[in-house]
Amino acid sequence: MSTMALGLTGITMTLMTSGLAGLGVLVAVVVVWAVRRSRAVVFDEGRYPGLVALRRSTLVARYVGLAAGCVALVAAASIGRFGRGLFLAPGAAGAVLILAVMIGQQSAHGSARTRGVAGVEHRRILDYVPRALAVVTLAVLVCLIVAAAWTTSVASVDESGLYREFTAQETVPVAIERGGAQYPASFTLGPFPGGYYTSQLAVGLPIVLVLGSVALWLTTRRPRNGSDPVLVRVDDALRRQTAEGIVAAAGLAFSLSLLGVALSAGIAVGGMAGLGPHYAIGAGALGLLALGSIAVASWCAVLVLVPGGGTVKPS
Amino acid sequence: MTVALRLDAHDPTPAYEQLRRQFTFAIASGSLAPGTRLPTVRQLAADLGIAAGTVMRTYSELEGGGLVVTRRGGGTIVAAAVGAGSQAEREQLLASQAASFVGQVRLLCIPDEAIVEAVRCALVYGGTDR
Numbered sequence: 384m385s386t387m388a389l390g391l392t393g394i395t396m397t398l399m400t401s402g403l404a405g406l407g408v409l410v411a412v413v414v415v416w417a418v419r420r421s422r423a424v425v426f427d428e429g430r431y432p433g434l435v436a437l438r439r440s441t442l443v444a445r446y447v448g449l450a451a452g453c454v455a456l457v458a459a460a461s462i463g464r465f466g467r468g469l470f471l472a473p474g475a476a477g478a479v480l481i482l483a484v485m486i487g488q489q490s491a492h493g494s495a496r497t498r499g500v501a502g503v504e505h506r507r508i509l510d511y512v513p514r515a516l517a518v519v520t521l522a523v524l525v526c527l528i529v530a531a532a533w534t535t536s537v538a539s540v541d542e543s544g545l546y547r548e549f550t551a552q553e554t555v556p557v558a559i560e561r562g563g564a565q566y567p568a569s570f571t572l573g574p575f576p577g578g579y580y581t582s583q584l585a586v587g588l589p590i591v592l593v594l595g596s597v598a599l600w601l602t603t604r605r606p607r608n609g610s611d612p613v614l615v616r617v618d619d620a621l622r623r624q625t626a627e628g629i630v631a632a633a634g635l636a637f638s639l640s641l642l643g644v645a646l647s648a649g650i651a652v653g654g655m656a657g658l659g660p661h662y663a664i665g666a667g668a669l670g671l672l673a674l675g676s677i678a679v680a681s682w683c684a685v686l687v688l689v690p691g692g693g694t695v696k697p698s
Numbered sequence: 699m700t701v702a703l704r705l706d707a708h709d710p711t712p713a714y715e716q717l718r719r720q721f722t723f724a725i726a727s728g729s730l731a732p733g734t735r736l737p738t739v740r741q742l743a744a745d746l747g748i749a750a751g752t753v754m755r756t757y758s759e760l761e762g763g764g765l766v767v768t769r770r771g772g773g774t775i776v777a778a779a780v781g782a783g784s785q786a787e788r789e790q791l792l793a794s795q796a797a798s799f800v801g802q803v804r805l806l807c808i809p810d811e812a813i814v815e816a817v818r819c820a821l822v823y824g825g826t827d828r
Contacts, residue, residue, distance in 0.1 A: 493747075499707060501745035502700035503724070505735045505773070606744035610702030 424620045426613060433494035434617050440494075441621050444487020445628055445690055452480040452632075463583075465547060470580045470643055474587020477636025478594050480687065484628055485598040488605055495607035495618045502609025508599050511619070511626040516686070520634035523679055526672060527588070527641040531581045534648050538577020546577030549651040553658045570658065575651040576644045584640055595633040602626055624690050631686035638680040645673035701729050705746060708805075711798065713748055717756040719794050725765050725776055726791050736766065736774040763790075 428435050459475035462468035539550040549572050554565040574580075602625045607618050649669030656663040701724045705713050724730040736742075739757060743750040757774055760766045768774045803813050 496745060496747060498747035499705040501703045501737075501742060503703060503721075503730060503734075503736060504700055505737050506741060604741065604744065606741075606747070609700055609745060610704075612700075615700070 424617055424624070426617045431614060431617065433496075434614065434621075437491040437494040437618070437621055440487045440491040441625055442690060444483050444490070445687075448480040448483025448487075448632075449687065451483055452476040455479040459587075465545070465574060465579070467580060467583060470576070470583040470640065471587050473636045473639035473643070474584065474591050477591045477632045478587065480632040481591065481594045481598050481629055484625060484632070485594070485601060488598070488602050488625060492605060495605070495614060497608035497611070500608050500610055502611075502615070504609040506603050508603045508626075511603060511622045512599065512630060513623070513627050516627065516630050516634065516683075519679055519682075520630055520637060523634060523637045523641055523676065524588075524592075526676075527584070527637055527644065530641065530644050530648070530669075530672065531576065531584055534576040534644060535578050535581045538575050538579075539571065541571075541573055545579040547575055547579040548573035548577065549575035549648070549655070551655045551658055551662065555658075570655060572651040572654040574647055576647050580647075581644070584644075588637065588640065591633050591636045595629050598629045599626055602629070627686055628690060631683040634683040635680055635687060638676040638683060641676040642673055642680060645669045645676060649673060703742075703746065705748070709798075709802070711801070714752045714755040714759070717753065718759045719798060721756065721760055722763070722765060722791055722794065725760075726788060730776050732776050732778045734776045736776070738773065 424438055426434060453476065455478075456472045456476035460466075460468045460472040462471060535546070537549065538546040539548050540546055541548045551570045553568060553570065555568045556565050602622055605622070608614055646669075649666050649672075652662055652669060653666030656666055701720075703717060703720050705716055709716060711719075721730070721736075730736075736757070737745070739750050739753045743753045746753070757766065757768065761768055761774075765777055766774050767777045800813065803816075808816075
């Protein structure tokens with residue numbers, strides 16, 4: 384008995400050590416990546432005071448937005464009963480962060496402009512949005528819509544009359560002495576992301592989408608002297624940095640929301656795994672969705688926390 | 699290479715006309731190739747810091763001259779038929795550039811004979827090789 388206990392303790396210790404080592408490696412990779420990303424956009428600051436102001440307001444807006452987003456996250460999370468606000472919180476934080484970035488862009492609206500001088504150039508949102516991040520963010524949004532639609536449609540009411548439980552209707556075999564027949568029975572587990580919770584997503588996420596689109600449009604539309612190649616290079620880098628922050632903020636809001644839906648639904652459905660293999664498969668799929676959303680959320684969090692140098696496209 | 703547009707605040711020529719001349723020159727010289735998409739009216743107006751109506755008038759004049767084509771939802775692009783320029787187009791451009799040049803040097807109180815002489819010298823010794 385004591386040998387077995389010692390053996391289990393050893394396995395636990397090994398697992399914990401491996402887990403900590405893995406976490407350490409992950410943190411080291413993130414830190415190295417973050418430091419490499421954090422290189423500033425450099426240029427002749429004496430010659431371009433407007434760009435200095437633009438770079439400052441871009442960064443200040445990002446960090447003010449992050450602080451305000453954290454406050455919004457905590458405030459929204461505490462709204463409502465049974466953790467309802469947790470489903471509103473990611474959207475609220477994302478919206479506040481995007482709003483701050485938008486205000487930052489507007490506060491330096493004319494910094495890159497030389498009145499009376501322009502270049503003949505057609506600027507598009509797609510020139511500044513990072514493709515891979517945008518595709519992943521849209522994929523997360525689609526997964527979130529599908530998952531939330533499914534959980535909303537299958538949720539059942541709890542004793543308070545709120546759609547926040549999952550009920551499984553199954554026929555179960557009863558004892559031989561009662562004839563060995565199969566009888567219908569229902570099993571209920573919660574909390575489950577039914578309409579009570581997903582209504583919060585329906586409020587928060589469209590706001591993030593609209594604000595994100597407007598912010599990207601404003602970032603692209605901000606005027607500049609397009610005839611100066613040095614100014615164009617720096618301004619493009621700052622626009623790319625801003626657009627990346629906007630998309631990452633939206634990605635963070637969507638992936639954290641998906642994590643909430645997938646995790647709570649997965650736990651509830653997984654609780655029914657003993658009733659049939661389809662529940663186990665469903666719980667596994669939801670678990671994978673939750674893992675994927677954690678990966679995307681981590682990626683977006685680094686992009687939001689550490690603004691990159693705005694990679695310059697080869698000309 | 700991006701084509702630069704510059705509005706001269708001291709030039710008595712209206713802003714829309716200054717823009718029209720510069721676009722005409724860029725199109726006729728091939729700097730703006732056929733099919734090149736021009737900036738939107740709002741974007742160019744914001745970049746230059748002028749009213750959108752001014753840019754709209756420039757585009758309208760260019761369209762009237764057959765230099766650009768505006769399609770709904772497709773923006774304004776340099777017309778396909780415009781190349782190095784037809785004879786009439788080049789003559790119009792020459793007249794427009796000459797008028798602009800004369801207007802500017804007259805502000806320096808230089809007599810017409812000296813202007814003509816300067817142009818003659820430039821034709822002999824300066825300018826782009828033919």
